[in-house]
Structures are given as structure tokens and as C-alpha cells.
Amino acid sequence: MTEMTRRQMLVGTAAAAVAAAVPLVQSSSARAAAPQFGKQAPGFYRYKLGSFEITVVTDGKSRVPITDAFVTNASQAEVKAALAAVFMDTETFFGPYNPIVVNTGANLAVIDTGNGEAAYLSTKGLNGQFLTNLAAAGIDANAVDTVIISHYHGDHINGLLKADNTLAFPNAKVLVPAPEHRYWMSDAEMSRAPSPRIDMLFKNVRRVISGEVLKRLHTYEWGEEVIPGISAVGTPGQSPGHTSHVVASGNSKVFVHGDVTHAPYLFVRNPGWHPFYDHDPVQSEVTRRKVLEMLANEKMLVQGYHFPFPGVAHIEKTATGYREVPIQWDPQI
Numbered sequence: 001m002t003e004m005t006r007r008q009m010l011v012g013t014a015a016a017a018v019a020a021a022v023p024l025v026q027s028s029s030a031r032a033a034a035p036q037f038g039k040q041a042p043g044f045y046r047y048k049l050g051s052f053e054i055t056v057v058t059d060g061k062s063r064v065p066i067t068d069a070f071v072t073n074a075s076q077a078e079v080k081a082a083l084a085a086v087f088m089d090t091e092t093f094f095g096p097y098n099p100i101v102v103n104t105g106a107n108l109a110v111i112d113t114g115n116g117e118a119a120y121l122s123t124k125g126l127n128g129q130f131l132t133n134l135a136a137a138g139i140d141a142n143a144v145d146t147v148i149i150s151h152y153h154g155d156h157i158n159g160l161l162k163a164d165n166t167l168a169f170p171n172a173k174v175l176v177p178a179p180e181h182r183y184w185m186s187d188a189e190m191s192r193a194p195s196p197r198i199d200m201l202f203k204n205v206r207r208v209i210s211g212e213v214l215k216r217l218h219t220y221e222w223g224e225e226v227i228p229g230i231s232a233v234g235t236p237g238q239s240p241g242h243t244s245h246v247v248a249s250g251n252s253k254v255f256v257h258g259d260v261t262h263a264p265y266l267f268v269r270n271p272g273w274h275p276f277y278d279h280d281p282v283q284s285e286v287t288r289r290k291v292l293e294m295l296a297n298e299k300m301l302v303q304g305y306h307f308p309f310p311g312v313a314h315i316e317k318t319a320t321g322y323r324e325v326p327i328q329w330d331p332q333i
């Protein structure tokens with residue numbers, strides 16, 4: 001291939017500008033400038049897994065300032081360098097949320113529910129987008145028969161409720177990990193909450209996991225097939241009963257890993273880093289390394305709740321850790 005010199009580029013740019021200027025001048029009297037939309041397109045992405053159809057539906061994103069507290073065992077400078085390495089804003093961290101819908105042919109199952117409609121209103125649409133994007137994806141929330149929860153943090157359970165506290169998925173069973181439910185519903189554990197943040201999480205769990213939600217709730221154990229084609233795997237650390245799910249159809253599998261790692265460009269690439277929201281950072285790191293090693297060895301597809309949308313990737317080993325390789329957008333399924 002011929003190398004383009006700077007001079008050629010400048011000449012080329014000038015010629016393109018002249019060419020572009022002519023029709024612009026001619027058309028300006030004929031029609032007004034097109035209005036800009038000023039908002040993102042609805043966010044959903046579909047892929048096939050054997051005979052199953054998975055729809056990833058974005059719930060929006062969070063905005064967290066980068067401070068020394070963001071990663072408890074890495075300096076602010078190290079975190080900022082990792083963000084700069086992937087051309088991200090180094091002052092504010094943007095964390096996406098990716099709940100999924102699995103249509104197995106027999107069940108229409110949601111895995112995790114996002115921040116909820118109340119958050120959509122309070123954040124002016126920054127997050128809590130799940131229900132609106134679900135509708136844009138052509139999926140009726142009333143047709144969802146199963147909601148599977150990975151753990152009891154607000155960004156995974158608050159979407160069980162609408163802003164008026166009625167059920168977002170009124171016809172669904174709510175399946176939750178037994179160890180997670182046991183921990184957060186224990187008054188003894190609540191009374192010895194290790195930090196104000198955990199105490200706040202307890203209060204949120206007690207608000208959401210109550211009333212109509214509790215009536216539809218069933219617990220499942222690690223190792224159990226939760227519904228045909230979706231099995232629970234214990235991945236504790238981020239919370240005491242944090243659970244991942246293997247979705248399998250035919251010879252195809254995806255590991256829906258919840259929050260085993262948060263943003264991959266920080267915590268897949270640096271599996272030893274402890275994000276501030278890990279309940280038990282040491283156990284979380286053990287889980288993270290075990291899962292990443294398995295994903296890399298088995299070349300298994302992973303669906304990351306906080307990976308960049310649509311959150312589907314493979315994991316490969318590097319000299320210092322691991323690296324995520326996102327799937328390519330496929331315009332067909």
C-alpha cells in the first residue's frame with residue numbers, strides 16, 4: 001500500500017473541502033438544516049445461542065468520579081493510566097448496565113433488572129432505561145415468565161419495581177440465589193453491617209424484596225438448573241451469594257458472569273485490583289481469577305453486566321493478567 005504523506009493528506013483534505021462546499025452552498029436555499037436528535041438510539045442487541053435467542057438490553061450507565069477510594073489497592077494514578085490506555089475519561093468513570101433476556105423457546109427469562117424506573121426519573125434517563133429499551137426491542141414485560149437475579153445490589157434488583165412500586169414483570173416468578181437471600185434477609189447480618197454503604201444496601205434489599213416480589217420469589221442453590229438451559233454457578237465475593245449463570249443450548253454456551261469483574265479494561269486486565277464495591281475483596285479476587293482462567297482456557301463466551309454494550313466478549317491471557325476481546329457487531333442473527 002502507498003504511504004500517504006502529510007502533504008498529500010493536506011492537498012486531499014483541501015480538495016475534499018472544495019468539493020463538499022459546492023453542493024452545500026447550492027442546497028442551502030433549497031432546504032433547512034436537518035435537526036439533530038440529541039439522544040441515543042434505543043439500545044438492544046440480539047444473538048443466537050444454539051436454539052435460544054438472547055437480547056441484551058441496555059439499562060444506561062452510571063457516572064462515578066475517580067478518587068483514591070475507587071480501587072482500594074491501586075493508586076488513583078494507576079487507575080487513570082488504565083482509563084487513558086483505552087481513551088476513556090480519566091476523571092469520571094462511566095459504568096454501563098447490561099441486563100439480558102433469554103428466549104429459550106419455552107421460557108422468556110430476564111437475568112437481572114437494572115436500576116429501575118424510579119432511577120430513570122431521578123437520573124433523567126442516565127440509567128433505569130431497561131423497560132423503555134425492552135419495549136423498543138419488541139419485548140412485552142408482561143410476557144416475561146421468569147426473572148433470575150444474580151445478587152442483591154440495587155443495579156440488579158431495583159428494576160423489579162416500577163416507579164409507583166408495582167411489579168415491572170407482573171407475570172414472572174422471581175428466582176434468587178439462596179445464599180444471597182439468606183444473607184441480606186438476616187436481621188443478625190444487618191445489625192453487624194460492616195459499613196454505612198452495606199447498611200444502605202440492606203435497607204434497599206428490604207424495600208425491594210418485599211410485598212408482591214416476595215410472593216413470587218423462589219430461591220435456588222448453586223449448581224442447580226434454574227430453568228431448562230440456565231444453570232447457577234456460585235461466584236461469591238462481590239456479594240456473599242453472588243451467582244453467575246451458564247446459559248447453554250446445543251453445543252453453545254455463554255457465561256453470564258454478573259459482577260465477577262466490573263469494567264473489563266480495569267478489572268479483567270488487572271484481576272488483582274479491588275474495586276470499592278466488593279463485599280469481600282479477597283474472596284472476590286479468588287473468584288475473579290478462577291473465572292477468568294476458566295473463560296480463557298475454554299475460550300468460552302462471556303456476557304458481562306458492566307462490560308461496554310452489548311457486553312459480549314471472549315477472554316484471553318496476557319503476560320500480566322487477561323484481556324477482553326469484544327465480539328464484532330453482527331447485523332444478522
Ligand SMILES: [Zn+2]
Nearest residue numbers: 153155259305
Ligand atoms: Zn452491578
